[in-house]
Amino acid sequence: MSYLNLENLSKSFKDDKVILNLNAKIDKGEFFVVFGPSGSGKTVLLRLLSGIMLLDNGEIEMDSQVINEFQPEERDISMAFQNFALYPHMKAYDNIASPLRADNKNIPDDEIDQKVKEVASLLKIEHVLNQFPKELSNGQKQRTSLARSLISKPSVVLLDDPLRNVDAKIRFEMRLELPRVLKEFNTTVIYVTQDFREAMALGDRIAVLYDGKFNDINSPKNIYQNPSSLTTAKLFGDPTINNFDANIKKQNDFVHVDVKGEQFKLKRKTDIQDGDCIIGIRPEDIILSNEPSENSIEVEFRTKTPLNLRIVFLVRLNNGLEFLCSTTEEESQLIDENKKMYISFLDEKSHFFDKETKRNLE
């Protein structure tokens, strides 16, 4: 039995259907990442869950209780806002203590003090507790906001892209630190991000949000290796997956591909039907070489650029089709752009998508 059940959630603003029949089942203690491009409704979803916005339709069930009509303060859900939303007129200490000071909790001051210091030391912000938000750096603000969302040990913590507004160094630190901190609190986490690397680094499962619903809910590895649609495949990966219309024909362990007159073979076992489809091949699954090999295609060099410690080449087939190929630094040094270049494809690494629906055909 799942802990948090989202059933057919819908929310629209005038004619804009932001969330449409969204479903998910989230387990207790799970680190659930909601990933989606900007404007896909991630923040709206969190606001629906927290009760800041009300649903048009659907049901939110938490611990076998429907909480649709609950006020935000009644839900036992906390949230760290993307913009931190610290109280500017209160010191960091009082910001963090705020959830413990709610009327219904009745916690004595010395206990509050102890808890604030505990969570502050966990997040390494003890030294700024006496400062006002405007005196804090972005990283400290972000930690303060996290501390506030965790201190009362809520059943569900919503994190709205918490690493978005901090610089790259802190983002990296926090990406390492967050799982450790969250584990201490043993709480269910719904984490929103639009960085697929963050999603893959943190999530137990990732839900991919676009068109108003979760299109994939799966482990990071499965989503990357077996995306349910071309859209998902494009969202995960940088540079994005190469994709092109082609006509395919199976033969033994091979798939014969015909792209605008250019023909090549992929070593790939599959049971999809012959005919037109879209083929997706990730840039790192393409092998670049100056020597021709079996099943390789001659290409023309266009340009290359470094990206995330790898080198990305843009090459072109005779028929004009362009491919992005990603190689390691060392591999790229072995390639002489002034000589003839060939590409071939790693075995079993290509994806086939339907031309109309863009769904994965396997």
Added chain:
Amino acid sequence: MKFNVWVLLKILAYIAIIMFFLFPIAWIFNMSFMTNEEILRKVPVLFYEPTLKNYIGLWKGEIAIEGFATMYVYFKQNLINSAILSVGSVSVTLLLGVPAAYAFARYKFKGGEDIAFTLLSFRFAPALLIILPLNLYFSKIGLYDSYFALIWVYQLITLPLLLWIVRGYFEDISPDIEYAYRLDGHSWFQSFWRISIPLAKPGIAAASLLCFIYAWNNFVFALILGSSQIQPVTVGALAFITASAIPYGLIACGIVVSVLPTLILALFIQKYLVQGLSLGAIKG
């Protein structure tokens, strides 16, 4: 500092501006310590023997002017009236205006903008346009010559002012801060009381001060809608001008005294007017 022509011109400009604004006040201040004779001398005197006669007279309510009969004024009562009316109006305005401003800032409701604009439009209407019918109504329903009636009418001036200023301040507060407080487990009212109001405090303070000044300085409503029993200093000062004499020293003295409360209030509120309290807590 580099001393050149521009700096010199700037200093001269400052002096001109200061003279323009402060000289009349300084002059009045001086006058309040002079006798009528000294004031009315054809060549103004710069050095004179200051006297507290005017102040004492104002306090006692009677003053003897050389060559004329003794004058009686009710300035003390006028001052008390002014205080009651201004403090009363501002209090009512705060009570009604702050929640209303919050509602206009946060909630979109049917006709909301129209209501807000209608309230603002009260300030477009010339006071004389509404004052005659009001005078008739108030006489009929027995409100004429009461503090209550004047405080009520003063809302026409103060409420729209406060509403529109404070509304802007509420709009500048990110709703996320309020939501965050609610998610911490506090009720809607607590988030309004402990988050929204403290954050809008500079705006509320500034607007209250302005309202107080407008209420304090109001003349025409009090002139027409009340008798001398409830009239504030602005109207009361009229009584200084009689057929037999114009006691300039006394008038100057009355002005100085009636400016003081507003001045003190402004100095006191100044520290709340500090801007930028909410800067830094929100990113992006």
